[in-house]
Amino acid sequence: MADRSPAADTASAxxxxxxxxALREGGVVAIPTDTVYGLAASLxxxxxxxxxxxxxxxxxxxxxxxxxxxVDILPVLARTMSGAAQRLxxxxxxxxxxxxxxxxxxxxxxxxRGGTTVGLRMPDNGIALAIIEGVGGALAVTSxxxxxxxxxxxxxxxxxxxxxxxxxxxxxxxxxxxVPSTVVDASRERLRVLRAGAISAEQLRxxxxxxx
Numbered sequence: 001m002a003d004r005s006p007a008a009d010t011a012s013a014x015x016x017x018x019x020x021x022a023l024r025e026g027g028v029v030a031i032p033t034d035t036v037y038g039l040a041a042s043l044x045x046x047x048x049x050x051x052x053x054x055x056x057x058x059x060x061x062x063x064x065x066x067x068x069x070x071v072d073i074l075p076v077l078a079r080t081m082s083g084a085a086q087r088l089x090x091x092x093x094x095x096x097x098x099x100x101x102x103x104x105x106x107x108x109x110x111x112x113r114g115g116t117t118v119g120l121r122m123p124d125n126g127i128a129l130a131i132i133e134g135v136g137g138a139l140a141v142t143s144x145x146x147x148x149x150x151x152x153x154x155x156x157x158x159x160x161x162x163x164x165x166x167x168x169x170x171x172x173x174x175x176x177x178x179v180p181s182t183v184v185d186a187s188r189e190r191l192r193v194l195r196a197g198a199i200s201a202e203q204l205r206x207x208x209x210x211x212x
Contacts, residue, residue, distance in 0.1 A: 012127055015170045020134035022168045028052055030144045030158040031131055032172025034124040035096050035181050035198060036151035037158050038067070038141040039166065040131070046110040049140050055165045057147045064111045064140045065098050065119040065183075069132040076106050077118060077138060084208040085186035091207040094124035096181040096198035111140050117187045127172045143180065153178045184211065 019029045019040075026045040031038055039055060041048035043066070053060050066077060071089065074081060079102040081089070088099055103118035112118060123129065132139050144152045145161055152158045155171035182197035184204060192212040193201050204211045 016130050019131050019168050019170050023135045027167035030166045030169040031128050033128045035177045036175050037144040039144045040139045040141045049110040063113045064142050067139050067141045068122050069129045069137050073137040079104050087208050093122040098181045098183040100185040102187050
């Protein structure tokens with residue numbers, strides 16, 4: 001993260017505290033990440049997860065990704081982590097890679113939407129990591145925009161498009177990558193790219209071998 005002035009550090013600390021409190025109380029918060037801004041809700045508040053779908057106009061059959069603050073929480077959320085999945089996490093986390101694995105029962109139905117898997121990612125953004133850690137190490141997060149529209153790259157983008165639909169908007173400056181994460185399915189024997197993004201298929205192959 002870029003150097004910040006003491007005033008900016010103080011503002012960030014206050015914003016993090018406000019965001020954590022809102023999430024713990026069942027709110028929906030817009031947070032910065034290393035890719036694009038995201039809408040976040042606590043896994044402990046299914047109604048907040050449902051609000052994300054309402055705010056975005058998202059297809060209610062589509063599962064939500066989960067952002068984590070540490071690999072220590074993976075056993076709580078992932079039923080299994082294959083060797084290839086672990087190598088990808090070791091190589092690209094924190095970073096712009098979402099790894100889909102079989103989910104444990106700790107991942108609520110409101111997030112899985114009837115499926116058995118969950119997409120996990122550790123963002124390379126100090127503000128996001130502090131917020132996630134403050135709420136227990138995991139948050140349901142998806143891009144902070146209405147479905148089908150351009151992703152938000154700044155807090156101002158979120159305010160323009162979502163206005164008062166969210167409870168807190170955390171301003172972390174402009175997203176450094178401004179492109180979504182790459183999504184790879186590691187729940188089966190052969191890895192498969194589900195969405196192209198910041199990390200190329202060739203980068204994935206260099207770490208984990210065959211990728212479809």
